[in-house]
Amino acid sequence: MSASAPAICTTRPISVPRTGTLQWWHTAVIYQVYPRSFADSDGDGMGDLPGITARLGHLARLGVDALWLSPFYTSPQADAGYDVADYRDVDPLFGTLADADALLERAHQLGLRVVVDLVPNHTSDAHVWFQAALEAAPGSPERERYLFRDGRGENGELPPNNWLSVFGGPAWSRTTDADGTPGQWYLHLFDVRQPDLNWGNEEVSAEFRDVLRFWLDRGVDGFRVDVAHGLVKEEGLPDWAGHSSMISEHESGEETSAPADDDGDDDEQADDGEVDLRNNGPMWNQPGVHEVYRDWHAVLAEYGADKMLVAEAWVSPLTDLAKYVRDDEMHQAFNFAFLASHWHAEEMRGVIEHSVQVNDTVGAPTTWVLSNHDVVRHASRLGLPSAGGNVEPVGPDDLQPDAELGLRRARAATLLMLALPGSAYLYQGEELGLPEHTTLPPEVREDPTVARGGGLGRDGCRVPLPWEAAAPAFGFSPTGASWLPQPEGWARYALDAQKGDPSSTYEFYRRALRTRRDFALGSGGLAWIDLDRPGVLGLANGELVVLANTTGEQVRLPEDLEPLLSSTELDKHTDGALFLPADTTLWATRVHPEPGRKPFGPD
Structure with missing residues (x-):
């Protein structure tokens, strides 16, 4: 236990408050809805658009500004819908176009913006374009919409190159010609049923401009762009000895060593001794992607200045990520370096500072996130011995997270995130303190990565939400059906069990979001408070002082803070002194016990 309060040395400005005209997305808190798992209205065990619409009041009461909908298109x-067969319609599993319109109308009535997912890297193999390509001859216009190539080897029996799928196994599959003989190969960086589009084809570009306008005409406020860094491939599709992943364990905000040597080995040791696992192969982060987003930016501008694009781009270093949010491209980009950080004061400080600085160079807000539908929930990641990082999915036979410690750290990490200037994303259920479902048996898992040998998959973070402690399927479905089984112990996380309980995670999120808005933290500036206490992160955003204790010991608070x-x-x-417990974040204001003295001002 610390007997004395940490001495406050000085504050060091990192960024200034954002001034001038602010768009909603500069400061918004955006809530991700995964339609399969949010709310089921018809009892089939699968979430749907009417179920989401019926629960939109929850988001308004929570205090978020917008929702992002994962794919609901025909598929x-x-x-799980990231294999789109028709970008202009709703899959019957989720409802109808009329249901989508009703959702948009209700959200806007409640003051919520709506962002929808766009999947431009690949289509489903059931898309009419791909079906036409299979029926057409090599070199035909139909095949030019995708990446078909002849195979290598004497009879074309080898794939065109050595690329591997993100989901495991080869990234190429061979077609069968009409006469039954083996034909060309097509590229799929993900599942075999997700053929990659050819973004060197103008017909593809024109199609997606039209898709953008289709949804903008219906009233959507923005688009989250899936695999935003993958649309354009290096000319010639050269071999590459690396292996692509979702987000690397070693993703960080620090500048790393130069790209791999000519041998293509992307797993070389970086200068700090860690393995450099950046996704820097010839299929990722090619310069041509920026032309695509300049084109899209112009389309959105036709509908006014308040429409936005957010990039899902697994790109490092952060200076490369900042290129996606230059003023004529996208408006936001997910900060996976922050998500992949460990619960360590100095590491988080470095990532936060570097993130803000590189985004300031292009005039863009920084976008913060801790959980989404592709990663282990942060309430579980932070309860593992690694104390965070982008850990591999956890299964029944693995070391299980410490649920109490994980939730304690998750609340602390969230409060730190919400104090930062810019925009923040929440993943459905984190406001309830939901952990990862780590004991899902293999036979119920549906993620295609499982079948392709890519591990346990991502289903553990996609389990349907608990709304009512005593209802069938905890209120997710009126019949008790649930496309993934919910843990028996989730009654304590149900929304109705937390409402009105001031100690609950739900009420904690509501207070945090209300205070964030009251103090205008999203448009604020950032300054470091230098402390003499290792493991305690101090920062100031306007009038707000933030202390995050990442140590295992409580720390005495300075007397000139008002929590x-x-x-x-x-x-x-007993002496009246306040202590900041281990793994806890505090928001406080300054008080001035001596006239003219500002205890958190510069020396």
């Missing part, structure tokens, strides 16, 4: 569901909100209850000793 065979080989990859506003903490992720766990502060300890008060």
Whole structure:
């Protein structure tokens, strides 16, 4: 236990408050809805658009500004809707176009913006374009919409190059010609049922401009762009000895060593001794992607200045990521370097500072995120011995997270994130403190990565939400059906079990979001508070002081702080002194016990 309060040395400005005309997405808190798992209205065990519409009041009461909908388009569901067969219609599994219109109308009535997913890297193999390509001859216009190539070897029996799929196995599959003989190969960086589009083809570009306008005409406020860094491939599709992943364990905000040597080995040791696993192969982050987004930016501008694009781009270093949010391209990009950080004060400080600095160079807000539908929930990641990072999915036979410690750290990390200037994303259920479902048996898992040998898959973070503790399927479905089984112990996480309980994670999120808005933290500036206490991160955003204790010991608070909100209850000793517990973040304001003295001002 620390007997003395950390000495406050100085504050060091990192960024200034954002001024001038602000668009909603500069400061918004955006809530990701995964349609399969949010709310089921018809009892088939699969979430749907009417179910989402009926629960939009929850998002308004929570205090978010917008929602992002993962794909709901017509799809065979080989990859949970990220295999799109028709970009202009709703899959019957989720409802109808009329249901989508009703959702948009209700959201806007509640003051919520709506962002929809766009999947431009690949289509479903059931898309009419791909079906036409299979029937057409090599070199035909139909095949030019995709990446078909002749095979290598004496009879074309070898794939055109050595690329591997993100989901495991080869990234090429061979077609069969009409006469039954083996034909050309097509590229799929993901599942075999997700053929990559050819973004060197103007017909593809024109199609997606039209898709953007289709949804903008219906009233959507923006688009989250799936695999935004993957659309354009290097000319000639050269061999590459690396292996692509979702987000590397070693993803960080630090500048790393130069790209791999000519041998293509992307797993070389970086200068800091860690393995450099950046996705820097010839299929990722090619310069041509920026022309695509300049084109799209112009389309959105036709509908006014308040429409936005957010990039899902697994790109490092952060200076490369910042290129996606230059003023004529996208408006936001997910900060996976922050997501992949460990619960360590100095590491987070480095990522935060570098993120803000590189985005300031292009005039863009920084976008923060801790969980989504592709990664282990942060309430579980932070309860593992690694204390965060982008860990591999956890299964029944693996070391299980410490649920209490994980949730404690998750609340602290969230409160730190929400204090940062810019925009923040929440993943459905994190406001309930939901952990990863780590004991899902293999036979119920549906992620295509499982079948392709890519591991346990991502289903553990996609389990349907618990709304009512005593209802069938915890209120997710009126019949008790659930496309993935929910853990028996989730009753304590149900929304109705947390409402009105001031100690609950739900009420904690509501207070945090309300305070964030009251103090205008999204448009604020950032300054470091230099402390003499290792493991305690200090920052100031306007009038707000933030202290994040990442150590295992409680720390005495300075007497000139007035606490506003903490992720766990502060300890008060008999002498009246307040202590910041281990793994806790505090929001506070400054008080001035001596006239003219500003204890957190520069020396």
